[in-house]
Amino acid sequence: xxxxxxxxxxxxxxxxxxxxxxxxxxxxxxxxxxxxxxxxxxxxxxxxxxxxxxxxxxxxxxxxxxxxxxxxxxxxxxxxxxxxxxxxxxxxxxxxxxxxxxxxxxxxxxxxxxxxxxxxxxxxxxxxxxxxxxxxxxxxxxxxxxxxxxxxxxxxxxxxxxxxxxxxxxxxxxxxxxxxxxxxxxxxxxxxxxxxxxxxxxxxxxxxxxxxxxxxxxxxxxxxxxxxxxxxxxxxxxxxxxxxxxxxxxxxxxxxxxxxxxxxxxxxxxxxxxxxxxxxxxxxxxxxxxxxxxxxxxxxxxxxxxxxxxxxxxxxxxxxxxxxxxxxxxxxxxxxxxxxxxxxxxxxxxxxxxxxxxxxxxxxxxxxxxxxxxxxxxxxxxxxxxxxxxxxxxxxxxxxxxxxxxxxxxxxxxxxxxxxxxxxxxxxxxxxxxxxxxxxxxxxxxxxxxxxxxxxxxxxxxxxxxxxxxxxxxxxx
Amino acid sequence: xxxxxxxxxxxxxxxxxxxxxxxxxxxxxxxxxxxxxxxxxxxxxxxxxxxxxxxxxxxxxxxxxxxxxxxxxxxxxxxxxxxxxxxxxxxxxxxxxxxxxxxxxxxxxxxxxxxxxxxxxxxxxxxxxxxxxxxxxxxxxxxxxxxxxxxxxxxxxxxxxxxxxxxxxxxxxxxxxxxxxxxxxxxxxxxxxxxxxxxxxxxxxxxxxxxxxxxxxxxxxxxxxxxxxxxxxxxxxxxxxxxxxxxxxxxxxxxxxxxxxxxxxxxxxxxxxxxxxxxxxxxxxxxxxxxxxxxxx
Numbered sequence: 001x002x003x004x005x006x007x008x009x010x011x012x013x014x015x016x017x018x019x020x021x022x023x024x025x026x027x028x029x030x031x032x033x034x035x036x037x038x039x040x041x042x043x044x045x046x047x048x049x050x051x052x053x054x055x056x057x058x059x060x061x062x063x064x065x066x067x068x069x070x071x072x073x074x075x076x077x078x079x080x081x082x083x084x085x086x087x088x089x090x091x092x093x094x095x096x097x098x099x100x101x102x103x104x105x106x107x108x109x110x111x112x113x114x115x116x117x118x119x120x121x122x123x124x125x126x127x128x129x130x131x132x133x134x135x136x137x138x139x140x141x142x143x144x145x146x147x148x149x150x151x152x153x154x155x156x157x158x159x160x161x162x163x164x165x166x167x168x169x170x171x172x173x174x175x176x177x178x179x180x181x182x183x184x185x186x187x188x189x190x191x192x193x194x195x196x197x198x199x200x201x202x203x204x205x206x207x208x209x210x211x212x213x214x215x216x217x218x219x220x221x222x223x224x225x226x227x228x229x230x231x232x233x234x235x236x237x238x239x240x241x242x243x244x245x246x247x248x249x250x251x252x253x254x255x256x257x258x259x260x261x262x263x264x265x266x267x268x269x270x271x272x273x274x275x276x277x278x279x280x281x282x283x284x285x286x287x288x289x290x291x292x293x294x295x296x297x298x299x300x301x302x303x304x305x306x307x308x309x310x311x312x313x314x315x316x317x318x319x320x321x322x323x324x325x326x327x328x329x330x331x332x333x334x335x336x337x338x339x340x341x342x343x344x345x346x347x348x349x350x351x352x353x354x355x356x357x358x359x360x361x362x363x364x365x366x367x368x369x370x371x372x373x374x375x376x377x378x379x380x381x382x383x384x385x386x387x388x389x390x391x392x393x394x395x396x397x398x399x400x401x402x403x404x405x406x407x408x409x410x411x412x413x414x415x416x417x418x419x420x421x422x423x424x425x426x427x428x429x430x431x432x433x434x435x436x437x438x439x440x441x442x443x444x445x446x447x448x449x450x451x452x453x454x455x456x457x458x459x460x461x462x463x464x465x466x467x468x469x470x471x472x473x474x475x476x477x
Numbered sequence: 478x479x480x481x482x483x484x485x486x487x488x489x490x491x492x493x494x495x496x497x498x499x500x501x502x503x504x505x506x507x508x509x510x511x512x513x514x515x516x517x518x519x520x521x522x523x524x525x526x527x528x529x530x531x532x533x534x535x536x537x538x539x540x541x542x543x544x545x546x547x548x549x550x551x552x553x554x555x556x557x558x559x560x561x562x563x564x565x566x567x568x569x570x571x572x573x574x575x576x577x578x579x580x581x582x583x584x585x586x587x588x589x590x591x592x593x594x595x596x597x598x599x600x601x602x603x604x605x606x607x608x609x610x611x612x613x614x615x616x617x618x619x620x621x622x623x624x625x626x627x628x629x630x631x632x633x634x635x636x637x638x639x640x641x642x643x644x645x646x647x648x649x650x651x652x653x654x655x656x657x658x659x660x661x662x663x664x665x666x667x668x669x670x671x672x673x674x675x676x677x678x679x680x681x682x683x684x685x686x687x688x689x690x691x692x693x694x695x696x697x698x699x700x701x702x703x704x705x706x707x708x709x710x711x712x713x714x715x716x717x718x719x720x721x722x723x724x725x726x727x728x729x730x731x732x733x734x735x736x737x738x739x740x741x742x743x744x745x746x747x748x749x750x751x752x753x754x755x756x757x758x759x760x761x762x763x764x765x766x767x768x769x770x771x772x773x774x
Contacts, residue, residue: 102730105519127739130520213606222713225731276604278714279625288605414518414739416533418716426715430627455524 058090059353063342064107065093065118066100069302069310070375077369081360089353091116101127108133108347115348116358119166119340126412128343129160135346136163140355145362148382156409157339169367170376171338171406172300173398174233175319182209182295182315191296191320194327195234195263198296202272205295216272216295219264220282221429224422230298231424232334233322234260237403239330239468244420244445245410250462252445254420254438259325264428278429287311298322300336301398305374308392319397331468332405335475338379339406379406379475405471411458413448420445509746517742530747540748542716543724544755546631550706550720551699553635554642559695562643563688566650567680580651583644591641595708599625602633602709630710630718637705642698646691653687654680689767696763700756721752 067074078093096103100120107113108131117133119125128134141149141164149167153159158166178191183201186208192198202216209215221227232242240256241247267273274280274294286303288294290311307313322333342361348354360366364383371378374390377400389395418426420441427434452458513530517523534540565583569576586594601608602624610621624633657680665675681688703723706712712719712727728745 099730127518127520132520222711224711224713274605275621276623276626278623278627279599279603279710284599284603293605412739414516414741417537417539422713422715429714457521 056088058088059350061089061091061116061348061350061354061357062114063091063093063116063118063357064096064100064104064114065342066096066120067118067375068095069305070370070373071095072309073370073373073375077361077366081357085356085360087353087356089357091357104128104133105131111347113345113347115345115350115354116342117345118342121337121340125158125165125340126156126160126409129165132346134165134343135351136165137167137344137358138164140344142359145359148364148380149362151381152339152379152406154339154406154408157406166340166343167362168339168379168406169341169362170370171335171379172302172376173335173400173404174229174298174300174322174333175397176233176296176298176322177289177303177317177319178296179205179214179289179292179294180316180318181292182214185209186295192323194323195259195325198323199263199266199270199272202267202295203270206270206272209293209295212292214293214295215274217267218274218277218280218285218288218294218297220280220285221277221425222279222281224419224425226282226421227425228421229300230264230322231257231260233298234324236331236407236468237322237329237333238324238326239328241410242334242407243410244441247408247463247466250460252442252449254424254441254445257424258434258438261424261427261434265431265434268428269431278425283310289317290314301377301395304390304392304394304398307394308374313393317394319394321401321403329403332403332407332471334407335377335379335400335404337376384476400476402473402475402477404476405474407471411449411452411460413445413452413458415444415448417444509749512743512746513750515743519740519742523743526743530744531751533744534747534751537748539716539719540721540724540751543712543719543721544752546716546718547700547720547752549631550635550638550702550718551696553631554638554699554702555692555695557635557639558642558646559692561639562646562691563650563684565643565647566654567676569647570651570654580648583647585644586641587645587648591704592708594641595637595705598633598637598705599709625710625714627714627717630714634706634709634718637709638699638702641705642695646695649687649691649694650684653684653691656687657683685771692767693760693763697756697760700759721748721755725749725752 063078065074074093074095078091082090094114100118101124104113104117113133117128119128119134125134145167152168153164155162158164158168176191182205183189183191186201186204188201188204192201198217205214205216219227219230235257236242241253244252244254244257246253246256268277274288280288282299285294285297286306289297290307290313292315303319307317321329324330342358344351344354344358364380364386367378367380367383368387370376371383371387372390374392374395377398378384378387379400384400389399417440423437423441426432427437449458449460453460512523514525514527515523516526516529565579569580569583599607604610604621604623604626607624609624613621623629661679661683662675665679670678701722703720703726706718706720707723707726710718712723725745725748728741728748731740
């Protein structure tokens with residue numbers, strides 16, 4: 001009998017423990033929660049921690065980021081903060097590998113949201129704000145912060161509806177990356193400046209390298225999300241809009257991309273692409289480039305750190321501004337992910353402490369370290385003035401020029417059918433009727449845009465006077 | 478009193494799993510059924526759109542491409558997996574040296590993570606410098622094969638699926654074979670039945686119930702499978718390996734937040750519902766066919 005009741009009791013315990021798994025973890029995250037935000041001496045900001053405060057449990061904050069490329073840097077910075085801050089705050093950083101956004105969705109839905117959230121890419125900002133993952137920072141910004149970041153605050157970049165949710169730190173400039181040794185072997189003196197030159201160079205590089213398994217060009221064409229990463233740097237430096245969006249018309253017009261897509265198709269027909277390019281993700285591509293098997297490709301300022309740590313380059317390589325359609329630089333090269341960094345979760349139970357940490361992260365001293373450690377190129381003028389150049393091979397070519405700029409956001413719309421990157425990559429790989437592809441993309445994207453505008457989801461007004469050349473020199477002279 | 482106590486115990490034992498099933502199994506189904514009639518991006522107010530998601534589904538070439546791919550993928554996998562696992566089970570059911578070791582080797586893929594193994598398979602099948610192409614090149618096939626390219630990606634996915642499933646079904650068949658009394662075979666051999674005759678007239682009929690169960694499992698699992706495809710090709714190149722539930726997954730969890738893709742919970746729910754209906758229909762056809770076969774034998 002006693003055994004039966006023991007069984008029932010154990011079942012009950014199991015059930016309650018399972019139910020507890022679904023609850024929030026804030027209780028064990030911070031024993032001082034009941035006193036927050038001002039319950040601890042440390043939280044009040046008193047630098048002279050009283051014996052009672054020093055004995056008190058520290059306020060634990062959770063910081064989530066998907067920046068795994070900067071893992072060492074972030075961990076070192078967080079360790080420094082945990083050791084030096086006098087507010088009895090301990091930050092635990094969670095560097096996600098994949099599916100960051102989905103993990104955030106789950107965390108917020110189950111009341112296990114982090115206190116500090118990294119905004120993961122420009123499109124995420126509006127989505128995160130709509131989902132309630134970010135709190136406006138305007139009331140917390142100090143006069144010093146307003147002065148340092150004020151000129152960089154833009155609607156759709158770090159503000160939504162006039163409210164500021166995140167501030168800029170670093171961005172990733174984009175360049176044509178090339179294998180200097182293969183260029184020399186093929187007798188090519190400088191990187192291509194036009195699309196036609198790019199086609200010719202890719203052919204020559206392949207001719208010179210094929211016997212050793214090296215090919216002229218590559219792209220991470222497996223990815224339907226970033227496989228077309230070469231299109232904007234080439235297209236926008238030529239003076240066109242971003243991601244097929246025409247800022248002047250306030251509508252999508254993928255015909256802009258036609259010359260670029262045709263050039264890449266030509267390189268495919270010429271046999272200049274590394275074999276198996278349709279299966280290449282960016283990391284396998286980098287691994288091949290580091291081995292000297294790829295002549296050139298377009299990518300971001302993340303590459304120098306990658307070729308230092310992740311895939312140490314066995315070749316001499318360099319970077320240059322991407323080519324343009326006809327050699328004329330009428331626009332700019334967009335600085336990726338600029339304008340966004342970290343923000344405050346509205347669900348944090350320790351907002352004051354979380355803000356102290358955020359304030360520290362946005363100090364010139366910390367932001368400077370992001371550039372000096374080669375994580376990215378700072379876009380904050382006060383930091384740029386102080387920060388040294390990172391001592392990483394290849395970074396020189398990625399330092400901001402007058403042709404690098406932060407661009408206005410492109411409306412995010414829910415399209416029906418194949419996305420533009422996948423559709424255009426398909427054409428590059430197997431050909432077809434490009435005009436028909438473009439017509440179909442324009443119809444579907446603009447239908448989705450009209451729908452989103454009608455429902456008030458997005459604002460996309462034509463900007464007839466928009467001129468990309470006016471953005472030249474906004475980041476560096 | 479005694480009965481009440483038994484009932485109480487039964488409730489106490491079933492309650493935890495019942496609650497979990499309700500919360501994690503039943504509730505999401507009702508949630509998805511509701512959202513099939515809405516447009517919802519995961520934030521804001523869901524917008525009621527009636528049957529629009531189904532109208533869209535009917536015209537959605539990508540969905541029908543995924544349906545075709547699913548049938549090819551599942552069909553290819555089943556055609557090889559079932560006979561092969563039965564053959565291996567019959568061979569390993571004999572008293573032979575090293576049978577235990579072979580069972581372990583064949584069963585190993587079942588316990589390995591599909592995602593991890595997919596990365597290993599990338600190293601093998603990668604067309605530029607993958608191990609398989611290097612081997613082919615050493616054998617004189619200088620061009621190699623684009624295993625993950627448009628022409629061969631589905632074949633490669635089927636091969637990987639077969640590798641992952643054979644051991645599992647082999648084990649189920651083996652359990653079934655061990656339930657067949659050995660004296661039946663002995664008397665059959667005294668009567669002069671050859672091994673092939675024993676296989677077709679004793680093994681197969683006596684394995685009937687196990688065979689039916691394994692086939693049912695294999696059909697539903699094959700139609701739902703997408704994990705290794707997601708890791709290896711993401712459904713590409715350009716939809717050549719897109720299968721139904723990968724398509725559903727991508728509606729709920731778009732590729733990356735760094736691209737301007739929007740979650741489409743409403744349409745994703747409609748696609749998921751349609752996929753479930755299709756699998757249900759195939760399973761019903763199988764039930765009907767196996768009933769017919771039962772009555773024949």
